[in-house]
Amino acid sequence: MKNLLFTGNPATGKTFLARAAAYYLCYEKLNIDSLQSKDIYKDWDKIEDFICSERCEFIQVHPSMTYEDIVYGIDIKATGTMTVDYVEKRIKKLCDRAGTTEELCAVIFDDISRVDAGALLGNLIYAMEFRNESVPLSDGSTLCIPDNVIIILTECRNFHAGHLDYALRRRMDYVAELKSDRDVLEKYYDTVNANAGRIIIDIFDSIKDFITTNAAPGIPDVADKYMFGHGMFMVERTGTAYFVLDKFKQKMMYQIFPFINNLSSLGILRGNIEVYEKALESKLNTGISSLNRISDIRKVMVNSGERVEPYSLEDTISYYETEIIANRCSDYKGLLESVIDAIVLNGVFPCDIATDSLLFNIEVASVPSKSVPVAYASYLVKMNDAPSFYYETAVKGKDRRNPHAYYSTRPGNVGRWAERTDVAAYEISYTDGSPSDTYLPLNGLRLHTFTVNNVCKDNNPAEIYGAVYRLLLYYLKLYEMNISLVKGHSKVYGDLNALIHLEIKYLEALHAELRNVTASTQTEREKARIDYFGTKMRNLRTLWTQCGTQIRVDKEKFDDLVLGVSAFSTDAYEDIFNVTNDTEKIIEIKGVVKMTDLKDYQQIMENIGVRQMVFQGPPGTSKTFESKKFVLKQLNPESDALAARFVSQESISAALDEYKLNESDYADPSSSSKLLTGGWDLVQFHPSYGYEDFIRGIEVKADGGLPSYNSVNRILGKIAEFATIAEKANPDEPPKFYLVIDEINRANIATVFGELIYGLEYRDSKVSTPYEVEDKVSTPVSRTKDIVLGKNLFIIGTMNTADKSIDSIDYAIRRRFLFVDSPADRNVVINCYQNASENDDENSIELLVFDAVQAIFDNESYFNDEYQKSDVRLGHTYFLRKRKEGYEEDFVERFVFQIIPILREYVKDGILDTIEDLIAIEHTPSEIRDATDRSERVRFISDNIMLYAKEFGNTTRAGKRIDNEYVGTFVEEVRTKIGY
Structure with missing residues (x-):
């Protein structure tokens, strides 16, 4: 198949699939029918590399684009003087390259329906059908599209878009009509908590039904025409189910609801939109609250049925210090049981995450059953299932083998519960009222010779060291991952994240130091190892500290260790808790469930991967003021202007002055202090504002009475280049940059942004422009037509919703922005x-x-x-x-x-x-x-x-x-x- 068309409403995956199709068809040489079975997210980097290669041209179509821009036409070079030539453009160049190789190549026309496709493509339409046949160009040369070039089009239907004419449509060998697809969502969310996925899909169903049943009279097939795609319901799947739903809530509030509101404003939808959206928000909040299916975990005695009282972290720590450590950590059951208790009781993880991700997780410890088929358990197993889990050892001189339970109900001769002649278990009760379950801990533990380099989930799961070490390592890494996801720019969470990272290094260092533990016999050596490790394990503050409690560390020692100023060692880590009063730092232990403040717009943009936001509202709602205040809060959250009882426009503007990018910054980025601090700039759109004013254009200067012409970056090109240079200079923590666009809808956004519409969504991807400019990013400085919008550049717009005389933002662009209401206050x-x-x-x-x-x-x-x-x-x-x-x-x-x-x-x-x-x-x-x-x-x-x-x-x-x-x-x- 040589000519492909992906058509559908916004957010149905047209561009996503077009990019993937180019890679799979051309690079992996698969057929189009296999596309749906591929894991596109897994191959994302490979796809991006192909799109940026010489074998592919990705063309973001926009209203001011013409045939001469992409096939063959005038090229203006302005480097002091101006030269005008007819030259080959991107499509002609790719076809020429393809003619010299047998490798498959691709051209993608994204959003082809933004323009008159017949006028844009011209005689390309003929060449698409009659491959290898030459068609004439204006200077007498010819163009042909070889058989090894695949043409891929995407068409956004129904939403402020035109339609492909028949002459082009009939030349398509393959047409995929993409719709808002529930099945795609189910497949996408099948790796997250089932309840979280169900909640999102229920909301998808509800919105689709609402749009269908509340269509204004006379609008047929409203769900097909105006239901936005499943992509609007997708968020990153990393982190806990709570975090996934929290991100989805942000997307719902600032993308989905504004979409629905706009349909209502255009007269497409009727009904009480405000009431419906509040009900939907309430439904989602209820769903988040119900995620934790476990209402309580209590400790009980197996034989007597008595509950263990007190069951608290304080009591667990007391026992661990006075009995476990005091007796050289020889009570292996008690040692592991204390770690399990700390995980259950410290409040870092909700009960469902503590159990599902750690204590039930067979990727941490995998205990095989003797039943057929084989089942696997981890640190806890249902008491009724426990008899199936045992191992056998040979009996010297006998043919039989002795069984040993992994999860035993037999009282031990020593240990915490020996005097009671009993065994501890965990009683788990549920929020839905279903009967409680009793779980036995992994307690058939023994000292066993182990190799430090081979501590794995299924190698001697009853070996005490491996069982404890892996549980601690998974606990800390799970904690670090989740805190890193919610920390944003919070110093409180940032310090906690750094502490967890130090604890992981400490645990791994202890693991390595076990090699140096010696004793007179092998058995004594193993005992000494467990004693050493079990004693040092008490220094893991994030395990043994109650959530909400503050930890004191020495600020200077802590910061030096985090920044690498001081070399890491176990002694250096332990020393950070020896605090001198004048250098104290307080770190609070926080739980992983943190619902994002719905006013924390910076965190929301980063959470859902949309780096464009519009403050929208009627006249007089401080939209420009709010945008500038937002920028100041990101660049200098400690500014006195923000702390004032009454925050004024004048104080905000004055505080922002030192971060405002000026011409000297843009001219010589390497000398600018804003490479470290971040910065901002501002532009106001108006009806005559165009691409050449905003992205790149030709600058004319009169030097000594003679005109000079230079292709230059305009404001977006300049700040994008500056942000990229800053990111290269500070790759670990790139400073942030903000472009405020006042009255963003007073210009034709599709025309003004041009090819950069694609760059808004696909950050860090190169986008080719018609103008070649000096490239300050490269070393040495060269010239380039490419432009990159980095992930550290944020675009903040303002929009007057009452002014209907100006351009509305079409839906294909709208989905690339968040919309924040600025109401009358x-x-x-x-x-x-x-x-x-x-x-x-x-x-x-x-x-x-x-x-x-x-x-x-x-x-x-x-x-x-x-x-x-x-x-x-x-x-x-x-x-x-x-x-x-x-x-x-x-x-x-x-x-x-x-x-x-x-x-x-x-x-x-x-x-x-x-x-x-x-x-x-x-x-x-x-x-x-x-x-x-x-x-x-x-x-x-x-x-x-x-x-x-x-x-x-x-x-x-x-x-x-x-x-x-x-x-x-x-x-x-x-x-x-x-x-x-």
């Missing part, structure tokens, strides 16, 4: 008033009018429910008091010249309207003052404001003309009569 109005007035009350004219304006949108008689309230509510910035004296005139002017004009536009656009005779019910300032309560006062003012917005220019019942003077007088009289 009453508390900001209050805080601003209190800060300016130095009062603690809420008695301000600004707050009263703010409430009255919001009441207009909540009044069914005034608000058109075909619109989303959150898209159009007037924001709080129109109601902020900025000074203690002279505020009266300020607010009158804002009310007259900002608030009323916007509401008048809303009436004109049909967002607000009423059939009531508002002139007849106009309320006087005295009536408003004398209202029975504040809510009635708000309602009276709300009616009047709606009157002024609708009837502006007309006359009142008293014959006065409603104009700026009339409106201003009204609000001032209300203020004076109420006493504000």
Whole structure:
């Protein structure tokens, strides 16, 4: 098959499969039918290498792309002077290369439906069908597409997209119509906790059903046309089930819900979207809460049935120190049992993770049964199953073999429970009310000669050292992995993560040091080894410390060990707990279940792998301010501007100045301090803004009266290059960079971003552009057409949701962004008033009018429910008091010249309207003052404001003309009569 088409709605995997198809068909020489059986995620790096190779051209189609950009046309080189030539472009070059080899090559046209495909491809369409046949080019040369070139197209259907014409579509040898596929989700999540996968798939089903049943009249096949793809429901599967669902919740709140809201704003969906989304969020929260199926784990005696009291970490530690260590760690059952108890009791892992990932995990310890078929158990086994697990030893001089239980119910002659003539077990009870189960621990333990280099899960599982060492190692590595996933930029979690890493090194160092333990006999040597290891094991603070407890370490010693300033040794690790008062560092033991703060947008972007975010909201909701405050919080979280009681626009801007990238930074990155600190830049989009303004273009300068021409990076190209250089200079902890795009939807995003639409999603991938520029990333400096958006570059946009006259963000691009609502915030109005007035009350004219304006949108008689309230509510910035004296005139002017004009536009656009005779019910300032309560006062003012917005220019019942003077007088009289 030579011409392939992947078509479907956004997030159905078109680009994902097109890239994979190029690799599997061309490199592995598989057939297209085998694609679905391949583990694409496993082969991700190989696929990326092929896409970036000479055998593949990946072309992100965008509205300003033409035939001359990709096949054959004008090439402008601007390196001081400007030369113009007709040259071969990417497709022609690849076809020429393919003609000299038998290897299969590929061309991918991503999002072909963004343009008129016939105009873009031109005579390529003919050449796609008639392979090896030459077609003429404008200069008399020819182009042919050899048989060994596979053409792959992706088409985004239904969402603001065109359609392929028949001439192109009929030349496709293979067409895959991709739909939002439940089966793909089931397969994707089959490696995570079954309940977590089920919860996500249930939400997928619910949303699909909601879209189907709430379609606006006259829209057929709405689920096929407007149900976004399964890719929108996919998050990274690493970490605990809690972490997976937490990431999914973030994706749901900031991608899926905005998608649904936009369908509603466009009139595609009806119904109460807000109520539905709250119900869905509640459903997910309930699902997260129910993940832990274990309600409790208690310790019981097998024979008497008595519960062990007290059963606490404190009691376990006391026994371990006074009995286990004091007796040279010779109580092997007690030693392992104490480790199991610490894992159950310290609170680091929820019970289900402690059992499933450690104590039941046969990858840690694997004990075979004697039953057929063979079953396997680990550190705990159900008591009823225990008799099947035993091993046999030869009896000297006898034909028979003696059985020895791995999980024994026979009381021991020594140990913690010898006096009770009993054996300890674990009673596990469940959240669903099902009967409790009793589990026996691995207790058929013995001292056995072991090789330090061969401690594995199934080699003598009853050998005490191997059983304990592997459990501890898995515990620490599981802890480290999960803390690294949730730590984000938190210093608290960062220090804990570093401590766990030191403990892993300590454990491995102890393991190595066992080689140096000597004794007079082999048996005594093994006993000495266990004594040494069991005693030192008590130094693993994250095992023996209750979750929520603080650990004191010496800051200087700890930091030096973490950073590698001091050489690691067991003594050096133990010494960090010898604290001198003036260098103390506090580390708190934290559990692995940490639900991400839904306001921690940086962590959310990194969690779900989307590094573009838009603050969206109606006019006056501080979107630009919030974006700049967000950037400052990432670059300098300790800034005084953020700690102030009242955070102002001016203080945020001033604090950001030192991180703002300027022309000298871009010109000579190696000399910039921002290579270490990170930085930011800002641009405002407008309708005439284009690709050449944003990515790359030709810069014209007049030097000495003579023009010079140079191809240069524009703002995105410059900050992307700077971020890449910073990442190369600091690979372990790359500093972060932020590009703030104000009014991002005022330009045509698809045109402005061009090929970089692909780069937004596929970070660290090279994207070819039409312009060749100086490449400061390479050494020595060279020239390149490629551009890379690194993972340390974040794009933050702002968008006015009330302005429908400007371009909306199409769905194929929308899914590459997170959308954060910036609502009208009453508390900001209050805080601003209190800060300016130095009062603690809420008695301000600004707050009263703010409430009255919001009441207009909540009044069914005034608000058109075909619109989303959150898209159009007037924001709080129109109601902020900025000074203690002279505020009266300020607010009158804002009310007259900002608030009323916007509401008048809303009436004109049909967002607000009423059939009531508002002139007849106009309320006087005295009536408003004398209202029975504040809510009635708000309602009276709300009616009047709606009157002024609708009837502006007309006359009142008293014959006065409603104009700026009339409106201003009204609000001032209300203020004076109420006493504000």
